[in-house]
Amino acid sequence: xxxxxxxxxxxxxxxxxxxxxxKRFAMExxxxxxxxxxxxxxxxxxxxxxxxxxMSPSNLFAWLFTATKNRCLDFLRHKTVVxxxxxxxxxxxxxxxxxxxxxxxxxxxxxxxxxxIESVVQKAIDMLPEKCREIFVMNKxxxxxxxxxxxxxxxxxxxxxxxxxxxxxxxxxxxxEYIPLLLFLLI
Numbered sequence: 001x002x003x004x005x006x007x008x009x010x011x012x013x014x015x016x017x018x019x020x021x022x023k024r025f026a027m028e029x030x031x032x033x034x035x036x037x038x039x040x041x042x043x044x045x046x047x048x049x050x051x052x053x054x055m056s057p058s059n060l061f062a063w064l065f066t067a068t069k070n071r072c073l074d075f076l077r078h079k080t081v082v083x084x085x086x087x088x089x090x091x092x093x094x095x096x097x098x099x100x101x102x103x104x105x106x107x108x109x110x111x112x113x114x115x116x117i118e119s120v121v122q123k124a125i126d127m128l129p130e131k132c133r134e135i136f137v138m139n140k141x142x143x144x145x146x147x148x149x150x151x152x153x154x155x156x157x158x159x160x161x162x163x164x165x166x167x168x169x170x171x172x173x174x175x176x177e178y179i180p181l182l183l184f185l186l187i
């Protein structure tokens with residue numbers, strides 16, 4: 001499609017006549033100038049693509065305001081969703097930080113200086129059911145990924161995950177007096 005010079009000059013005239021008004025209108029709602037500029041630029045791009053030549057001047061003015069309003073609404077709705085997601089992530093992060101803070105505050109360095117700590121941990125691991133212990137040792141001691149364990153033992157990934165959950169639950173109970181140590185073991 002070939003665009004005539006008349007078409008181009010008509011668009012430039014509309015752009016120059018209405019751009020700043022549309023930008024001020026958008027700024028009332030989206031606050032940041034860059035966002036208002038982007039919105040209005042998108043509106044004018046839509047106008048160009050829709051071959052504005054068929055519009056009367058009064059229709060054009062109404063169309064520009066309506067299109068700008070709708071773009072602002074979309075922008076604000078998107079920002080609201082993003083903000084809610086961010087707040088949820090921050091809440092989760094704060095909870096995690098609080099748990100870590102409490103863990104560190106209750107941390108007793110004597111646990112690690114206890115000469116029997118290794119035997120306490122080994123006894124707890126030995127108390128796990130055989131398959132559960134094998135999978136736990138492969139993952140936490142040998143450092144193997146759960147997928148690799150599943151492949152090596154010819155079992156499903158779900159089974160590995162279930163056995164790890166059982167191990168965590170049993171070790172948490174067996175080592176409840178050693179919570180900071182347990183955190184190192186289960187991470």
